[in-house]
Amino acid sequence: MNLAFEFEGVTAGYNRSAVLRDIHCGIAEGEMVALLGPNGAGKSTLLRVLTGLLEPCAGQVRLFGQDVRRLQALDRARLIALVPQELKTPMAYSVADLVFMGRAIRLRAWQAPTARDLQIIERAMAYTDVSELRDRPLDALSGGEKQRAVIAMALAQEPRAIVMDEPTTHLDLNHALEVMTIVERLNREQGVTVLMTSHDLNQAAEFCRRLLLLDHGALVADGAPAEVLREDVLGTVYHCAIRVRREPDSGALLVRPERRPRPAPVPRS
Structure with a gap:
């Protein structure tokens, strides 16, 4: 089994305060994995360590067998694409401009895109269904349209893996389903490794075969x-009573927190 990501005894944090502690984990090439946990659990920190944005205090991170710390930024970007929660770009950029940014890491300085580069950009936009939006400014897009454009930018890098930080956080149900269906299809059809953080346990269970x-x-x-x-594990982690059931028709796992009963009103004397 070839590993896309490997964490060996990784400890990391900020200002001498550890956020991740002794993480040991490997993710195989071609897996689609969701990283779960409450706020402050260390999900985003783990992604920052994996993508080389944060150096661990201890341990080693390998990306397709290579030590992340020894990879140049461009070399990392050719292996792994990051889809952040919030992508800060000039809002005057069009969708086509954004997707070209993803392809630019494959070009030498001042090199004009080749016919193949332009074909890859077109293919990425078609795959995420944003071709008709190519000339639209980013600030004129809905949340779902913008997220599909960001995924197209990631695809234009031709990465072997995509890392996504809460990709459906600000999306309504329909657009969240669209985005996750695109990502699942990308994983299934092209074998791209996917690691995503999520607060939506039901969505993670539906689309990912493995959860961390x-x-x-x-x-x-x-x-x-x-x-x-599992109810006992989730109850301990999320500090509330949680029920896990299977949907009778589809067999899908359904997770929901149980409301605490309201205290009985104090009778007046």
Whole structure:
């Protein structure tokens, strides 16, 4: 089994305060994995370490067998594409401009794009269904349209893996489903490794065959959705009563927190 990502004893944090603690984990090429956990669990920090944006205090991270710290930024970008929660770009950019930014990492300085580069850009826009939006400014897009454009930018890099930080956070149900369907198809048809963080446990269980669960910087569960999404484990991590059931028709796992009963009103004397 060839590993796309490998974490060996990784500890990382900020200002001498550890956020991740002794992470040991490997993700195989071609897997689609969701990284779960409450706010502050260390999900985004793990992505920053993986993509070389944050150096670990201890341990080693390997990207397709190579030490991340020894890879130049451009070399990393040719292996892995990052889809952040919020992409800050000049809002006057069009969709085509944004997707070209993804392809630019494959070009030498001052090199004009070749016919093949332009073909890859067109293919990326078609794959994410934003071809008809190519000339539209980013600030004129809906949340779902912009997220599809950002994924097209990532595809234009021709990466072997895509890392996504809460890709559907600000999207309504329909657009979230569109985005996840595109990502699932990309993983299935092209074998691109996908690692995504998410707060939506039901969505993660539906689209990913493997889940990682972080709590206070430690990896507390790793496995298939049914192995990770257990009531006792989730209750401990999320500090609330949680019920996990299977949908009778589809067999899909359904996770929901239980509301605490309201205290009985104090009778007046």
